[in-house]
Amino acid sequence: MAAERFAREARAVVTRGWRLAGELGSSSVDAQHLLLALAEGESAAATALNAEGVDGASLRAALEDEPQRSLRRAGFALGALAVPPATPVTPRRGRAAWGTSAKLALERAVKAAQARGDSRIGAEHVLLGLLGARAGAVPRLLEHLGAGAAEVQAALESELAAEAG
Numbered sequence: 001m002a003a004e005r006f007a008r009e010a011r012a013v014v015t016r017g018w019r020l021a022g023e024l025g026s027s028s029v030d031a032q033h034l035l036l037a038l039a040e041g042e043s044a045a046a047t048a049l050n051a052e053g054v055d056g057a058s059l060r061a062a063l064e065d066e067p068q069r070s071l072r073r074a075g076f077a078l079g080a081l082a083v084p085p086a087t088p089v090t091p092r093r094g095r096a097a098w099g100t101s102a103k104l105a106l107e108r109a110v111k112a113a114q115a116r117g118d119s120r121i122g123a124e125h126v127l128l129g130l131l132g133a134r135a136g137a138v139p140r141l142l143e144h145l146g147a148g149a150a151e152v153q154a155a156l157e158s159e160l161a162a163e164a165g
Contacts, residue, residue, distance in 0.1 A: 005110070007120045013037045013045075014126075017102070024063065031101035032063060032137040035130050038123060044163055045127035048156035052147040062144050066137060069144065101136050105129040124156055 006014070016037035021029040039049045040056035049055070109129030113121045130138050131149040142149060 005113070005119070005121050007122045009041070009043050009123045010109070010121050010126055013041060013043075013123050014106075016041065028097040028099040029102045030099035030137065031105045031130055031133060032066075032141060034102055034105060034126060035059065035138055035141065036063065038127055038130070041123065043123035044159040045123040045156060047159045048127065048152055049147075051155045051159075052145075052152045054142065054145050054147050054152070058145055059141065062141050065144075066141065069140070101133065101138070105133065105138075108132040124160060127156060128153065 013034060014037075017033040018029050020036050021027075021033040024033070026033065035049075035054075036056065036059050038045045039054050039059050040046070105126070106129060109121055109125040112128035112132075113119075113125045116125075118125070131153055133139055139149065142152065
């Protein structure tokens with residue numbers, strides 16, 4: 001993946017995702033960290049997410065509850081058990097580990113830019129890459145927040161058209 005093809009706003013999303021991963025207690029950067037970075041940012045992607053009810057505060061709350069929801073969905077009754085809160089992690093010297101979900105999302109972002117004929121990868125392409133996931137935290141979080149991938153993509157296309165027009 002050619003990092004120089006990433007526009008400033010896309011690089012800012014990746015950097016913010018890396019910081020959020022540590023802040024939220026993760027030792028790796030995953031797709032949900034990129035989604036949160038987008039939702040809390042200022043771009044057409046953020047506007048589209050926010051229009052569909054995916055804002056930073058609601059996404060943070062959904063992320064906090066995600067482990068419990070996933071366990072319940074898998075059939076585990078938590079009862080009196082509680083999942084301990086995340087402890088902020090300072091990434092290792094150098095770079096934090098990149099989770100498979102984030103790597104795949106960024107690969108799909110590159111493909112989305114190519115498919116659209118764009119020479120640079122922007123925040124909108126990162127969002128399209130995240131929306132391409134069929135399983136994992138991002139689709140579960142969007143579902144929990146009542147936002148479908150198709151609706152978010154339509155909102156993004158509308159926002160991009162409005163910016164261009």
